[in-house]
Amino acid sequence: MAISGVLRPGYVQVRVLDMKAALEHYRDRIGLDVVMTGDDGRVYLKAYDEFDHHSLILREADEPGMDFMSFKVMNEGMLDELHEKLLDGGVAVEEISAGGMPSVGRRLSFIAPTGHRFELFASIGLHPTGPMVNNPELWHAEPRGMRALRFDHCLLYGDDIDGAKALFMDLLGFAVTEQVVTPDGTVIATFLSCGMKAHDLALVRHDSKGKLHHVSFYLESWHDVGHAADIMSRYNMSVDIGPTRHGITRGQTIYFFDPSGNRNEVFAGGYTFYPDHPVRTWSTDEVGKAIFYYERALNDRFMTVVT
Amino acid sequence: MVEPHTIEMEDCGTQFRCPEGEGVLQAMERQGRRAIPVGCRNGGCGLCLVKITEGQFRAGPMSRRHVPAEHSEQGFALACRVYPQSDLRLRLATVSDRQSLQTECPSGQKGR
Structure with a gap:
């Protein structure tokens, strides 16, 4: 059976301190395409291999972090169904009518028990620079920079990850793929999938609400991870760790920071x-390997550096 | 070419050189010193919060959650966004410094 409820992460809105520097980072280094700039200055971007109009929105603000993350659902009927489930589950849902965001239909917005704002939507315009469908070439023009294929997932830090996990599993149909558990049975990290990926959303227990750990972009190969590392050194970008591999999900990875510290x-x-x-x-006694499989230890920044 | 400035940490006496165009934290890290904790290096996470007690500097963009505008005049800044214009003396922010600076940044709430 194909996926029929929540399909995948849709878009994420990220706050940046300096739009010019952010564009150099996300467009020229990671390789996303700018699709439009709103009247309010927000910039909408997408990766070359995404059909939808945008997957990343940058908003200039006084502090970095994440405004909201969205998931695309199968169709408007399913959006109604999930709306009802959320309301039945006691979640306060705000319905935002179509036209509130460029190219996107009506949206459902709610705040998870971790303090993060999430949105669900079913309708978004396709962008002409998306993948070809007739005798499809690989791309319209060869990808730039790190050649990111798509916005893939977010890892978010917040207090009530049990409540958020229950919301995503029981009301929105996500499944836990992987987790980190303390000896007393407390889940300190949970990896949630709405489809067949190892994760679409990850949550880590943290003192404060609503924090962003990272926004992740998918690359084609381990070779491309190396190419991304070359770009980070060439342009003196701020690298956190990597290239390395996660034990959890087995992803081959680099963590790095945008010019606003996200x-x-x-x-x-x-x-x-x-x-x-x-x-x-x-x-938890193997958490080093779980997070960084080659180093087999967390770096100091993993637990403390968030926006 | 202007000579690099000398940065001195009051906490541990560590000294290192930093040219005008480079962030204090970046210069420290490049020279293999470990006097200030290193986080995102880009003005976002607040880990490298310091108080500059002597000297002139230019500050780059940094999160107002960690350094509210009214506190930059007291010499608080994120070391990754401090570009020296003279020799500097600085110290790490204390827990109570951080508590008095922490604010909910109003613009963070408007992002709908």
Whole structure:
């Protein structure tokens, strides 16, 4: 059965301190295309291999971080169905009518127990620079920079990850693929999938609400992860760690920072998840390997540096 | 070519050189010193918050959550966004410094 409810991450809105520097980073280095700039100065971007109008929105603000992350659902009927489920589950949902965001239909907006704002939508325009469909070439023009294929997922830090996990599983049909659990059974990290990817959303327990750990972009290969590393050194970009591999999801990865201090990831690989798969569990005494499989230890920044 | 300035940490006495165009944190890291904790290096995470007690500097864009505008005049800044214009003396921010600076940044709430 193909996926029929929540399909995938749609777009994420990220706050940046300096739009010019942010564009150099996301457009010229990561390789996203600018599709439009709004009257309010927000810039809409997409990766070359995405059909939808945009997957990243940059908003200039006094502090970095994430404004909201969205998921695309199958169709308007499914959006109604999920709306009802959220309301039945006691979630306060705000309906935003079509026209509130360029190219996007009506949206449902809610705040998860971790303090993060999420949106659901079913309708968004296709962008002409998306993948070809008739005798499709690989791309319209060869991709730039790190050659990111798509916005893939976010890792978010917040307090009530149990509540958020329950919301995404019980009301929106996500499954846990992998987790980190303390000896007393407390889940400190949970990886959630709405389809067949190893994760579409990851949550880590943290003192404060609503924090962004990273926004992740998918690359084609381990070779492209190396190419991304070359670009980061060439342009003296701020690297957190990598190239390395995650034990969790098995993704081959680099963590780095945008010019406003928001962490980004580029990664390749990761396993395929089927809904009948058992949950993979890491204990906290092996958390180093879980997060950074080659270093086998967390770096100081993993738990403390968020926006 | 202007000579690099000398940066001195009050906490540990560590000294290193920093040219005018480079962030204090970046210069420290490049020279293998470890006097200030290194986070995002880009003005966002607040880990490298310091107080500049002597000297002139130019500050780049940094998160107002960690350094509210009214506090930059007291010499607080993120070391990754401090570009020296003279020799500088600085110290790490204390826990109480951080508590008094922490604010909910109003613009963060408007992002719908």
